[in-house]
Amino acid sequence: MAEPNHLSGATDTPIYTIKTVVQQTGITPATLRAWERRYGVLSPGRSDGGYRLYSERDIAILRWLKTQVEAGVAISSAVTLLDLQHRAGEQPEKDILSMLPAGREPAAGPRNAPAVIEALLVALLAFHEGEAEAVLAEAFALYPVESVAEDIITPVLVEIGERWHRGDASIVQEHFATAFLRRRLSTLFHAYDQPATGPLAITGSAPGEWHDVGILLVSLTLRRHGWRVIYLGQNVPVSQLIQEAKSLAPDLVCFSATTADNVGGLLELSHAIDALPEPRPRLALGGRIMNTHEELRARFPHAFIGASARELIAFLGQP
Amino acid sequence: MAEPNHLSGATDTPIYTIKTVVQQTGITPATLRAWERRYGVLSPGRSDGGYRLYSERDIAILRWLKTQVEAGVAISSAVTLLDLQHRAGEQPEKDILSMLPAGREPAAGPRNAPAVIEALLVALLAFHEGEAEAVLAEAFALYPVESVAEDIITPVLVEIGERWHRGDASIVQEHFATAFLRRRLSTLFHAYDQPATGPLAITGSAPGEWHDVGILLVSLTLRRHGWRVIYLGQNVPVSQLIQEAKSLAPDLVCFSATTADNVGGLLELSHAIDALPEPRPRLALGGRIMNTHEELRARFPHAFIGASARELIAFLGQP
DNA sequence: AGTAGTTGTACAATCTTTGTCGCGTTGAAC
DNA sequence: GTTCAACGCGACAAAGATTGTACAACTACT
Secondary structure, three states, X not given: OOOOOOOOXXXXXOOEOHHHHHHHHOOOHHHHHHHHHHHOOOOOEEOOOXXXXXXXXXXXXXXXXXXXXXXXXXHHHHHHHHHHHHHHHHOOOOHHHHOOOOOOOOOOOOOOHHHHHHHHHHHHHOOOHHHHHHHHHHHHHHOOHXXXXXXXXXXXXXXXXXXXHHOOOOHHHHHHHHHHHHXXXXXXXXXXXXXXXXXXXXXXXXXXXXXXXXHHHHHHHHHHOOOEEEEOOOOOOHHHHHHHHHHHOOOEEEEXXXXXXXXXXXXXXXXXXXXXXXXXXXXXEEOHHHHHOHHHHHHOOOEEEOOOHHXXXXXXXXX | OOOOOOHHHHHHOOOEOHHHHHHHHOOOHHHHHHHHHHHOOOOOEEOOOOOEEEOHHHHHHHHHHHHHHHOOEOHHHHHHHHHHHHHHOOOXXXXXXXXXXXXXXOXXXXXXXXXXXXXXXXXXXXXXXXXXXHHHHHHHHHOOHHHHHHHHHHHHHHHHHHHHHHOOOOXXXXXXXXXXXXXXXXXXXXXXXXXXXXXXXXXEEOOOOOOOHHHHHHHHHHHHXXXXXXXXXXXXXXXXXXXXXXXHOOOEEEEEOOOHHHHHHHHHHHHHHHOOOOOOXXXXXXXXXXXXXXXXXXXXXXXEEOOOHHHHHHHHOOO
C-alpha cells in the first residue's frame, strides 16, 4: 500500500525554526547542529534561504534523545538505538516487543513496549494526565500509529481492567484511564481526513454495549487504511441501523460486543444483513466475548470474527 | 463533494477595512501589507479608491497565521502550509482547525450562529463528516471556543434530539452526530494541556447516566479557565468516587444527570460529600433533568445547579 | 598515565528573515 | 478644503541562521 499516510498536515511537515526547537527542547543550536552533522540524526528541511526547518516529529525525537542523554546514555548510542527502532518500525509487524532483552538497567535504550505500558499505567493510575500525555506523545513519535494502538493502548486497557478485577485498581482509576485513552484515540481518529472516496464502513458497539474503545480503535485503523468510516459509537440500535444501511450501502458493517448479554443484538444484526438484497455489506464482529467464546463463531456463519484491527485489515485485503 | 460554501457566503464578502482587521487580529498594518507583498497571502478586495477590504474569512486566516507564529512557526512556513492546504484540499480550513490551539476572544456574537447551526445539522444528518468538520472549523476560526461550544454545538445536539423525538431524524443519525461532536470536543479538550497547578475538579456523569457530552463540555470549559480537571466519563460509580476524593482533595466535584432515574446517584454523592471532613469540595450539578425540574434543587441544599458552563464559571469566579 | 575518541561549546564572517519606517500620493469624510 | 487614513515601495536594522574550524573537558581503553 505504501502510503496510508494521509496524515493531515501536522506532525511531519517541517515548519519550526531552530529557535523554536531550542525553546522546546532546551538543546542549544550548536549541539543540535553537531548531532545532525555527526550522527545524521534528523534531516530537517530547509527554507529557501537555507534555514533548517524542523517538524513536530523531529521535536518529539529530540525530546526523547535528551531524556536519554540526561539518563546517562551516550548520545551516539541513543541515536543508534533510535535508528534500530525506526528501522524495525518500518516493518509494521512484530517489531517493538522483540527489541532489547531489556533487563532492569536504568535508562537503557528506547523504551520498548512493556516499559511504555508500565510508564503509562503508572501515570494513569496516579491521575497524572500530563505525564500520560507525554508518554504517549513519545510513543507516537517513535512508533507507527497501529503499533501504539495495539501494542500499547490495548494492553494498558486490558491491564487496568484486570487490576480492577483483582482489586488492585479502583473503578475510578479505571474510568479515568478509559476516558483518557478514549479521548486520545478520538483525537487521533479525528486527525485523519475522511477520504472522499473509498469503501464505506459503518462501525459501532452492539445494542446495550457501552464499551467503545475497541471499536473506536478499529475505526481508526480502517480510516488509516483508506476506508470511509461512519462511526456510531456505543449502544447502537441495530434494527434502525438496517434502515440506514439500505440507503448508505456500506461495504462493511463492523460491530463489537464484550459481554454475552449483548451478543443477541449482533445476531439480530447478522440476520438483518442476511435479509438485505444484494449487494450485501460484509459483516465483521469483535469484542471480548467473541474472542473468548469460540463456539459463538458458528452462530455467525457469514461474518468475519477477529481479535484485532490488524486481523481485520488482513482479512479485508487491499480495498 | 464540491464547494460546500456554507455560512451563506457572508464570510467571503470583503467589507472590513484594514483598521478593523488590526483591531481584530493585533497585527500592525505594516506587517499586514508586508505579509501580503512578500508571501502573497490573502488577496483582499479593493474599494473604489483602492483601499484593502478584508472578509471574515481573511480575518480567520490571519488569526490562524498569528497563532501559528506565536507557536513558533516561521511566518513563511505558515503561509506555505496554508497554500498547500488551499491547493490540495477543497476545504482548507479543515486543517487550520486541527492545529488551532486556542480561540481568542473579540467579536463573538450570535450573528451567524443560526446559519452555522443549520449547516452543521445538514452535514451531520447526511453523514457528511468532512463537511461537518469544515463548518465547525470555520466556526472555531471565527469564534472563541466557549461560544462555539455553547451557541453551536449544544443547540445542534438539542435540535437533533428533538428531531429524533419528532421522528424527523433516525436514531442512527442521532448516534452519528453525537459521536462526531463528542469526538470533536474530546479533541479540543485534549488540545489544552493539563496545568500543573490550579484548583482541581473531578467531573463525570451520574451512575447509570450515559450522556457525557454536556459534562465533557463543562470539563473543557473548566480546563480552559485554568482548572486541573480529572474527567471520569460516563456512569461513574459515586460511592467509590468518594474514596478517591479523600486522597485527591478536589476543590470541586461536578456531575450531571439527564433523567430522573439517575438523580438518585447524585443525591448519594451529595450526602457523601456532606459527610466528608473539611475542607469539603464544592459540588456542582447539571444536566437536563436538573434544569427542567426546579423542585429538585431543594434536595441539594449545598450544591450549585446550573444550566450551562458559563453559569458555572461565573459561579466559581476567578480561581 | 597516556592516548584516542567523544561531546558540548565558542568564534567569526556571511547571509536570511522579518517587522517597521519614511515619504510622496491618493482616497474618504466632515 | 482640510484633515486623517491608507497605499505602494524601497530601505533598514535587529534578530537569527549558516558553515567551518577550533578547543577544552570527558570517557575509555591500553
